[in-house]
Amino acid sequence: MAHVSDLAEEKTTSVLSSSKIVTLRIARYNPNVDSTTKFAEYKVPVEKWTTVLDVILDVKKHFDHSIAVRYSCRQATCGSCGMIINGRPRLACFTKVSELDSDVITVQPMHNFPIIRDLAVKFERLFESHQKIKPYIIREDTEPALDTRDILQTPEELEEFIQFSNCIKCGLCNSACPTMATDSSFVGPQALAQAYRYVADSRDNGKNSRLKIIDDSHGIWRCHFAGSCSQVCPKGVDPAMGIQLLRGYMLGFS
Amino acid sequence: MKDENKEGIGGMANPGRYGIERIAYWLMRLTGLGLLGYFIAHIYETSSILQGKMGWDEFLELTQTTEGHLFLTLVIGMCVFHTVNGIRIMLGHGGVGVGKPGRPDYPYTPASQNARHKIGIYTAIVLAAIAMMYGMAVMFGE
Ligand code: SF4
Numbered sequence: 001m002a003h004v005s006d007l008a009e010e011k012t013t014s015v016l017s018s019s020k021i022v023t024l025r026i027a028r029y030n031p032n033v034d035s036t037t038k039f040a041e042y043k044v045p046v047e048k049w050t051t052v053l054d055v056i057l058d059v060k061k062h063f064d065h066s067i068a069v070r071y072s073c074r075q076a077t078c079g080s081c082g083m084i085i086n087g088r089p090r091l092a093c094f095t096k097v098s099e100l101d102s103d104v105i106t107v108q109p110m111h112n113f114p115i116i117r118d119l120a121v122k123f124e125r126l127f128e129s130h131q132k133i134k135p136y137i138i139r140e141d142t143e144p145a146l147d148t149r150d151i152l153q154t155p156e157e158l159e160e161f162i163q164f165s166n167c168i169k170c171g172l173c174n175s176a177c178p179t180m181a182t183d184s185s186f187v188g189p190q191a192l193a194q195a196y197r198y199v200a201d202s203r204d205n206g207k208n209s210r211l212k213i214i215d216d217s218h219g220i221w222r223c224h225f226a227g228s229c230s231q232v233c234p235k236g237v238d239p240a241m242g243i244q245l246l247r248g249y250m251l252g253f254s
Numbered sequence: 255m256k257d258e259n260k261e262g263i264g265g266m267a268n269p270g271r272y273g274i275e276r277i278a279y280w281l282m283r284l285t286g287l288g289l290l291g292y293f294i295a296h297i298y299e300t301s302s303i304l305q306g307k308m309g310w311d312e313f314l315e316l317t318q319t320t321e322g323h324l325f326l327t328l329v330i331g332m333c334v335f336h337t338v339n340g341i342r343i344m345l346g347h348g349g350v351g352v353g354k355p356g357r358p359d360y361p362y363t364p365a366s367q368n369a370r371h372k373i374g375i376y377t378a379i380v381l382a383a384i385a386m387m388y389g390m391a392v393m394f395g396e
């Protein structure tokens with residue numbers, strides 16, 4: 001097992017003032033070469049503000065630059081760094097080591113997404129499903145063509161969907177979903193919640209075409225309201241709520 | 255499965271990580287399968303009437319054993335849980351009691367995973383337990 005602190009010349013200030021050492025276990029798997037996943041272990045110093053992404057990047061910098069991990073914004077905005085951290089889907093940049101309450105951090109690629117390598121997964125299916133539900137306002141006219149120039153909305157109308165527009169397409173909900181665990185054709189909580197986002201938008205006139213897409217054997221009816229998607233969503237989107245409200249709308253409840 | 259990296263049945267059934275709602279999901283599936291199994295067994299059992307009174311009585315005796323009583327107790331529990339939790343789920347599916355959209359604040363406690371639904375789940379479990387105890391008292395108290 002390797003230690004980051006062995007590499008004196010690479011030490012940063014935060015490493016020197018470190019108060020705790022944790023073990024990071026990273027799932028290593030290259031589908032083109034490996035038949036099974038192996039775990040590489042590293043001892044890493046952490047502070048109370050250190051995030052899991054910081055720890056992974058520390059290891060990548062000091063021990064093994066070949067570790068594949070996707071990230072960009074480091075502030076829970078781009079949705080790139082989703083992974084399974086100690087058994088639950090989380091954003092690595094938004095998860096502090098201190099909140100995990102464990103000296104061992106195990107990171108694995110998100111479930112229900114094909115693996116590119118190590119922690120990096122393919123997002124194609126998520127984006128395809130997202131695109132499929134027509135994630136845009138559908139109407140005949142356009143704002144410039146209207147006399148008023150604006151398509152106005154009341155604050156109450158805005159409240160109906162604003163929560164769902166917080167989605168950063170990180171895929172954590174799809175990774176936690178028990179239906180996605182067995183059905184790769186399921187449209188998934190991310191896309192269904194986005195379908196509701198547009199259906200609930202008072203400016204949208206495309207409900208019928210959108211609902212036709214999700215009223216499918218692998219569509220909304222496959223959701224059994226386990227709620228795991230909402231429990232892991234890092235942006236408070238609450239996809240389970242959106243899906244049930246959408247189904248209620250389709251069933252004529254609301 | 256490895257290519258897709260799907261979590262599979264094990265992940266679907268693993269009830270430990272996502273709170274009582276995921277346990278309820280898992281129990282709902284399990285009791286659903288159990289009741290389907292019972293339904294098939296029940297059709298088989300009642301078909302024994304075609305063999306006349308003797309055949310019918312012989313088959314019925316199976317349920318008069320300790321194992322038979324335990325099996326029926328389980329069926330009672332499955333039936334009550336599936337019914338009560340099913341009502342909760344059906345209301346949820348209609349968008350009833352799942353909260354109202356708003357502007358969530360950190361730490362983003364999801365409104366759909368609210369106390370009403372949790373109480374519904376615990377009620378289903380407690381009622382199933384009471385029904386099982388009552389069933390046992392009736393069957394074993396004979
Ligand atoms: S709904 Fe939440 S968990 Fe799902 S993709 Fe959007 S932000 Fe991520």
Ligand code: FES
Nearest residue numbers: 072074079081093
């Ligand atoms: S790096 Fe952008 S969400 Fe984590």
